[in-house]
Amino acid sequence: MFGFDKYTNTVLMAYGVAIAMLAILIVLSLMKSNRVKRELDAQEAKSNGKN
Amino acid sequence: MSLWEYANPARFMALSGRILPTLTIASAVLLLSGLIWGFFGTPADYKQGSTVKIIFLHVPTALMAINAWLMMLVASLIWLIRRHHVSALAAKAAAPIGMTMTLIALATGAIWGKPMWGTYWAWDPRLTSFMILLIFYFGYLALWEAVSDKDTAADLTSILCIVGSVFAVLSRYAVNFWSQGLHQGASLSLDKETHVDNAFYFPLLVSMAGMVLLFVTLVLIRTRTEIRTRRLSALRAREV
Numbered sequence: 188m189f190g191f192d193k194y195t196n197t198v199l200m201a202y203g204v205a206i207a208m209l210a211i212l213i214v215l216s217l218m219k220s221n222r223v224k225r226e227l228d229a230q231e232a233k234s235n236g237k238n
Numbered sequence: 239m240s241l242w243e244y245a246n247p248a249r250f251m252a253l254s255g256r257i258l259p260t261l262t263i264a265s266a267v268l269l270l271s272g273l274i275w276g277f278f279g280t281p282a283d284y285k286q287g288s289t290v291k292i293i294f295l296h297v298p299t300a301l302m303a304i305n306a307w308l309m310m311l312v313a314s315l316i317w318l319i320r321r322h323h324v325s326a327l328a329a330k331a332a333a334p335i336g337m338t339m340t341l342i343a344l345a346t347g348a349i350w351g352k353p354m355w356g357t358y359w360a361w362d363p364r365l366t367s368f369m370i371l372l373i374f375y376f377g378y379l380a381l382w383e384a385v386s387d388k389d390t391a392a393d394l395t396s397i398l399c400i401v402g403s404v405f406a407v408l409s410r411y412a413v414n415f416w417s418q419g420l421h422q423g424a425s426l427s428l429d430k431e432t433h434v435d436n437a438f439y440f441p442l443l444v445s446m447a448g449m450v451l452l453f454v455t456l457v458l459i460r461t462r463t464e465i466r467t468r469r470l471s472a473l474r475a476r477e478v
Contacts, residue, residue, distance in 0.1 A: 194287045201349040205295040212338045220463045
């Protein structure tokens with residue numbers, strides 16, 4: 188039932204800003220998680236190789 | 239099995255790894271359903287027009303902005319009393335999520351406020367207490383980065399968290415006991431006479447449930463990252 192009225196741009200801007208911020212938070216969290224996991228796996232392999 | 243056994247990082251990693259896939263799917267489904275239902279499936283308000291649809295983002299993020307801080311408070315108290323590292327790391331992990339939720343609540347509120355109140359910002363009690371909460375989030379994260387010894391950082395940030403809780407609680411209840419502001423009363427209430435119309439109430443509940451689950455999912459992901467980072471630092475330090 189979304190109808191276009193004089194506030195359509197306001198609503199779209201609010202949704203755009205909020206979804207963009209949530210997307211940045213999710214992407215940054217996943218990127219850091221993957222990077223740290225990769226580094227830890229490499230470090231553990233290196234440490235185990237030495238033992 | 240006691241809850242405290244999950245303070246063991248290995249047990250926490252095992253349990254969180256098992257529940258994360260289900261939690262991720264549930265949060266995505268609920269949040270998308272709530273937002274799509276709210277955006278496309280609700281009518282325009284007779285006074286606010288289509289701007290009423292902003293509540294499906296504003297209310298859930300404002301709810302989580304406050305509750306993220308309260309979750310950090312509980313985790314900080316557990317750290318201070320029982321010295322479980324996982325709880326300190328969970329508090330640290332929740333802070334950027336709470337800060338983002340606060341930013342979204344402030345931004346969507348300002349965007350809604352311009353056509354409805356005629357201004358993006360007013361020094362209203364709830365808006366001001368939210369702004370102070372945002373500053374506390376920045377300060378909390380800055381303090382974690384500023385102190386090199388992680389246990390000392392956890393101690394100091396825990397104390398900051400206790401102090402900031404005053405503003406988290408104030409943000410929640412400011413609309414109830416300060417009636418001179420622009421901000422209207424709570425959109426949801428256990429008293430069925432005062433909450434929003436059912437046309438908005440049910441999609442709002444779904445959006446809120448989705449936002450809660452998204453918060454829990456992200457906290458688990460970020461806490462796992464913090465635990466791995468700490469283990470990585472320990473392994474690297476052993477080599478030096």
